[in-house]
Structures are given as C-alpha cells and as structure tokens.
Amino acid sequence: MKIYRQELEKIKGYKPGKPIEEVKRELGLAQVYKLASNEIPFSPFYIDKAILDDLKNINRYPEGGCFYLRERIAKKLKVAKNQIIFGNGSDELIVLTLRALIEKGDEVIVSYPTFLIYEIQARINNAKVIKVPLKNLGYCLDEIAKKVTKKTKIIFIANPDNPTGTYLPHRDVESFLKKIPDRVLVYFDEAYFEFAPKDFPRTLQFLKGRKNVMLTRTFSKAYGLAGLRIGYGVASRELAEILNKVREPFNVNRFAQVAAIAALKDKYFLKKVVSYIKREKLYLYKELKKCGLCFRQSATNFILIDYGKDTTGLYNYLLSKGIVVRTLKSWGLDNFFRVTVGKHKENKKFISCLRQCFSQK
Numbered sequence: 068m069k070i071y072r073q074e075l076e077k078i079k080g081y082k083p084g085k086p087i088e089e090v091k092r093e094l095g096l097a098q099v100y101k102l103a104s105n106e107i108p109f110s111p112f113y114i115d116k117a118i119l120d121d122l123k124n125i126n127r128y129p130e131g132g133c134f135y136l137r138e139r140i141a142k143k144l145k146v147a148k149n150q151i152i153f154g155n156g157s158d159e160l161i162v163l164t165l166r167a168l169i170e171k172g173d174e175v176i177v178s179y180p181t182f183l184i185y186e187i188q189a190r191i192n193n194a195k196v197i198k199v200p201l202k203n204l205g206y207c208l209d210e211i212a213k214k215v216t217k218k219t220k221i222i223f224i225a226n227p228d229n230p231t232g233t234y235l236p237h238r239d240v241e242s243f244l245k246k247i248p249d250r251v252l253v254y255f256d257e258a259y260f261e262f263a264p265k266d267f268p269r270t271l272q273f274l275k276g277r278k279n280v281m282l283t284r285t286f287s288k289a290y291g292l293a294g295l296r297i298g299y300g301v302a303s304r305e306l307a308e309i310l311n312k313v314r315e316p317f318n319v320n321r322f323a324q325v326a327a328i329a330a331l332k333d334k335y336f337l338k339k340v341v342s343y344i345k346r347e348k349l350y351l352y353k354e355l356k357k358c359g360l361c362f363r364q365s366a367t368n369f370i371l372i373d374y375g376k377d378t379t380g381l382y383n384y385l386l387s388k389g390i391v392v393r394t395l396k397s398w399g400l401d402n403f404f405r406v407t408v409g410k411h412k413e414n415k416k417f418i419s420c421l422r423q424c425f426s427q428k
Contacts, residue, residue: 078190081183084393085386096389100413103393104293105229105259105369107340108410111291113333114326121325129321132311136324139331140299144271150301152310153319157258157285157298158184160310164221164254164281165192167306167313173220178206180230180398182256185223194220204231204363204371208243215251222247225256227263230395230405232365240268247279252306255282258298259367261289261341267366271301278303286323288368289340290330297323344368347408354418358425369407371395378404381424388420 084103091099133153141148154160165188169175175189179198186196195218199210211222227234235243240255247253255270257263270282285298297319302310330337351370355362361373374381378394382404385392393405406417 074193075191078187079397081187082397085391087391090386090389090391094387094389099389099391100409100416101391102407102409102413102417103391103405105288105367105407106293107289107291107344107368108408108413109291109336109340109343111326111330111336113336114292114329117325117329118322121321124321127321128317129319129324131316133319133324136327136331139328143331144301146271146274146301147304149304150274150307152300152302152307152314154283154298154300154314155318155323156287156296157256157283157300159314159318160283160298160300161185161223161254161256162188163310163314164252164300165189165194167309168220168252169194170220172218174216174218176211176214176219176222178211178224178228180395180400181223182225182229183397185225189221201231205233206235208235208239212243212246215247219251221252221254223254223256225258226268227257227259227366229258229367230369230393230398230400230403231371232363232367232369234263234267234366236266237268238266240270240273244273244277244280249277249279252279252281255280257282258285258288260284261337262344262368263366274301274303278305281306286327286330289337290327291336291340292323292326292330295320295323295326297327344408347411347414350411351406351408351414351418354414358418358421369405371403371405374402374404377401381421384424384427385417385420388416388423390417390420392417 087099087101137148137151140151152160161184169192171193173194174197175194176197177185179200189196197214199207199214273280281300281302283298283300287293362370382394395403395405
C-alpha cells in the first residue's frame with residue numbers, strides 16, 4: 068500500500084540545468100561555462116558589505132514580513148505595502164497562489180510550451196491543466212480567452228516568456244484583460260522584466276480597480292541573486308492577505324532580504340548588466356546568423372535557437388567542451404536549444420565550439 072498520492076507518480080518533476088560543479092566532476096574539466104539557466108554572468112559585488120554586516124545576526128530568525136524590503140519596494144512601485152507578497156524566489160509565489168486558490172476540479176490555463184512549473188505545480192495541486200499552443204512562438208491571447216470556462220481559476224502568463232524569449236506588448240494585454248471575468252486570476256510572471264523593451268505592459272496599471280491581476284518579479288535574474296532565492300508579487304490587498312496566510316513563516320532568509328535591499332540601492336550594477344546583456348545579444352545574433360541558425364530576437368537574457376534537428380548530439384558535444392546549454396525536450400521542442408547570454412569570452416567560446424561541431428558533420 069503506497070502512502071503517497073498515486074497521481075504524483077504521473078507527474079514529471081522539474082529538472083534544472085546542470086550546475087557547473089557537477090559538470091566539472093563528471094567530465095574532469097577545469098573550466099566550465101554555464102549558459103543554461105538564464106543567470107547573469109556577474110557576481111553581485113554590491114551585496115558584500117550588507118551580508119557581512121548582518122552575519123552577526125545569523126543565529127536569529129529573519130524578519131518574517133520582510134519589513135524594510137517591503138517599504139522599499141512599495142515606495143519604488145508606488146503600491147500599498149499590504150499589496151506585496153515575498154517568496155523564496157518568485158517560483159514559490161506560483162506554488163502559494165495555487166495552494167490558496169485551487170480546489171479539486173478547478174482549471175488552470177497555460178500556454179505551451181512555457182515555464183514548466185505552472186503545469187507541474189497546478190497538477191500537484193489537483194487542478195486540470197488546459198494548454199493553449201503558442202503561435203509563432205508567441206502567446207495567442209484570443210485562444211486563451213476562448214478557453215475560459217466556469218471552472219477556470221488561474222491563467223498563467225510568462226511575460227517575457229521562458230523558453231521563447233518573446234513578449235506581449237501593452238496594448239495586447241490591455242485588450243485581453245477586458246475579455247477575462249473578474250473571478251479568474253490573471254497571473255503575470257515578469258521574471259525578465261528588467262530586460263524588456265519600451266512597449267512592455269505597464270502591468271501595475273492593470274492592478275488599479277482590478278482584483279484579478281497579479282504580477283511577480285525576481286531578484287534572481289538581472290540583479291544576480293539567484294543563489295539567495297528571493298522574489299516578490301504585487302496583487303490586490305485581499306489576495307496578498309490570503310497568500311500570506313498560506314506561505315511558510317520565515318520563507319525568505321535574512322541574507323536574501325538585506326541583499327535585495329542593497330540591490331535596490333545600487334543603480335549602477337543593474338544598469339551595467341542590462342547594457343552588457345543587450346550588447347552581447349547583438350554579438351550572438353550576428354554570429355548565429357553566420358552559422359545559418361534560425362532564432363527569435365529575445366526580450367530576455369537568453370536566446371531560443373532552432374537547430375533544425377534533434378539537439379542531443381549538439382548538447383553532448385558542447386558539454387564535452389565545457390559549454391552547458393539547455394535542450395528543450397521537456398518542453399516538446401526537440402529541435403531547439405536555449406543559450407544564456409554570458410560574458411563575451413563565454414559567448415565567443417560557445418560560438419567557436421558551435422562552429423567546430425558543424426565542421427565535424
């Protein structure tokens with residue numbers, strides 16, 4: 068007799084990109100460039116003093132409500148402090164939202180392919196997942212609206228999207244929201260917000276007068292705090308209160324909180340990162356074109372590339388050279404792979420190894 072829920076046997080867990088240390092151990096390599104997990108290639112030097120100053124308090128639990136960080140974000144975004152919810156990475160906010168809203172038989176709408184956690188966690192929380200295929204690697208909002216039923220509880224929208232790097236402009240989102248009933252939560256995952264273009268939706272405007280819109284952002288990407296795991300969401304006061312009821316106490320550690328505050332204070336680092344990534348994307352676009360590969364220009368810090376055939380051989384070859392990219396078989400995109408924009412030397416090495424792989428055909 069199995070003591071766990073049997074339906075969990077049918078759910079495939081999320082597999083992250085291989086960490087650098089693991090690749091070094093497995094292949095005996097001294098140098099590995101990880102271009103698989105959409106991390107930025109710079110260490111956030113601005114947090115050193117904040118972490119060291121708080122080290123003396125490590126024997127104490129962190130501020131459960133992230134008081135000081137909450138004040139800074141509320142001021143920055145011009146929202147009420149009780150509209151903000153914090154998570155152990157923005158991923159946790161997906162889990163908390165499903166935990167708070169889903170009852171058995173409820174439906175959740177996701178596009179496909181998109182960030183896999185939406186479907187995985189929705190199924191774990193006993194929701195029926197309705198998939199709407201992408202069109203030309205972009206969200207088809209009209210089709211999503213048509214799939215809304217009386218059982219629909221949440222619509223997840225990653226904007227910009229992962230793994231495609233595409234995005235929805237403001238006018239499209241504004242028109243879409245007019246078609247969605249107030250009883251359905253539209254969840255905007257804006258993990259790559261800092262890299263987005265000028266016509267990106269001003270999502271905070273949609274929260275005014277609406278209780279069925281929520282957005283989440285993270286410090287893991289442009290701010291370089293992936294290893295500390297901290298993200299936040301903004302929603303109506305009522306929803307934020309409910310989400311705070313279902314989250315675990317002390318879910319954001321004290322170092323993550325002080326680092327996030329330091330991140331908001333330091334404008335130079337963020338500006339440097341965004342500028343650098345933009346410049347290196349242009350370099351990669353140029354070189355990928357020379358290689359004859361098709362790709363979509365990205366609103367993020369990664370590029371989705373069409374290899375034209377199964378990527379297993381390419382992935383293994385690059386791995387043997389110390390380059391870790393992300394194959395997309397789990398997303399059903401067998402002929403595609405995703406590469407994170409790294410430092411220039413990393414990007415050059417990637418392109419060089421790519422050419423070497425082609426020359427061996």
